[in-house]
Amino acid sequence: MRKKLVAGNWKMHGSLAENAALLSALKPALAGIEAVVCVPFPYLAQAQAELTGSSIAWGAQNVCEEAKGAFTGEVSASMLLDFGCTYVIVGHSERRSLYGESDTLVARKYVAAQAAGLTPILCVGESLAERESGVTEAVVSRQLDAVIDAAGVASLAKAVIAYEPVWAIGTGKTASPEQAQAVHAFIRGRVAALDASVAGQLVIQYGGSVKAANAAELMAQPDIDGGLIGGASLVADEFVAICRAAAK
Numbered sequence: 001m002r003k004k005l006v007a008g009n010w011k012m013h014g015s016l017a018e019n020a021a022l023l024s025a026l027k028p029a030l031a032g033i034e035a036v037v038c039v040p041f042p043y044l045a046q047a048q049a050e051l052t053g054s055s056i057a058w059g060a061q062n063v064c065e066e067a068k069g070a071f072t073g074e075v076s077a078s079m080l081l082d083f084g085c086t087y088v089i090v091g092h093s094e095r096r097s098l099y100g101e102s103d104t105l106v107a108r109k110y111v112a113a114q115a116a117g118l119t120p121i122l123c124v125g126e127s128l129a130e131r132e133s134g135v136t137e138a139v140v141s142r143q144l145d146a147v148i149d150a151a152g153v154a155s156l157a158k159a160v161i162a163y164e165p166v167w168a169i170g171t172g173k174t175a176s177p178e179q180a181q182a183v184h185a186f187i188r189g190r191v192a193a194l195d196a197s198v199a200g201q202l203v204i205q206y207g208g209s210v211k212a213a214n215a216a217e218l219m220a221q222p223d224i225d226g227g228l229i230g231g232a233s234l235v236a237d238e239f240v241a242i243c244r245a246a247a248k
């Protein structure tokens with residue numbers, strides 16, 4: 001059976017004091033439950049200091065596609081490794097839409113993360129206009145295929161996919177468990193057509209307005225293997241409840 005994995009995406013939130021309070025609430029409450037927090041770059045050292053030895057892993061929300069060099073303002077995968085990261089989010093819809101990250105660039109970031117030994121959490125998902133015009137599967141396929149073409153299907157054995165319908169992110173509109181399950185099954189099927197064993201093991205998280213109140217029904221779907229949690233990951237009780245729902 002696949003393990004379920006819940007990751008928090010703090011986005012550009014937090015401060016040293018707020019993070020300390022959040023992490024000290026999460027640590028005891030999640031003892032023995034595997035979870036991840038993806039924090040802003042400046043707080044990676046704090047995450048490392050607070051979380052080493054706990055069941056909570058940490059990671060970043062973005063990574064440079066290049067290994068080193070004259071790339072002002074960028075952060076490399078090996079730098080993330082220096083701070084004990086095990087995960088990094090790549091291709092979040094906010095990066096794609098607000099910072100113009102293309103499928104090709106996202107695939108390069110995925111490759112750079114894996115080359116350094118990090119597990120990429122690859123985000124895919126359609127906008128509202130795309131869903132309404134019936135191209136959800138085409139969009140998700142295009143985003144997924146860019147990575148498979150660049151890195152091979154076997155690379156997914158060391159990756160996590162997060163299906164995040166853009167219209168459900170931060171809007172309070174969650175995909176229904178059935179809507180989410182349908183896309184998760186589609187993604188797994190597309191991978192299975194290339195490699196059934198990789199598909200069977202692949203962790204596919206759902207993201208988009210997941211909260212304590214809707215986590216259990218989402219996590220009960222056969223192809224939903226956890227969640228990527230934005231807003232609710234900043235509230236200790238909410239995040240803990242979501243992680244516990246996934247661990248059941």
Ligand code: PGA
Nearest residue numbers: 169170208209229230231
């Ligand atoms: P949300 O964000 O849970 O606040 O909708 C999810 C995400 O963007 O990863």
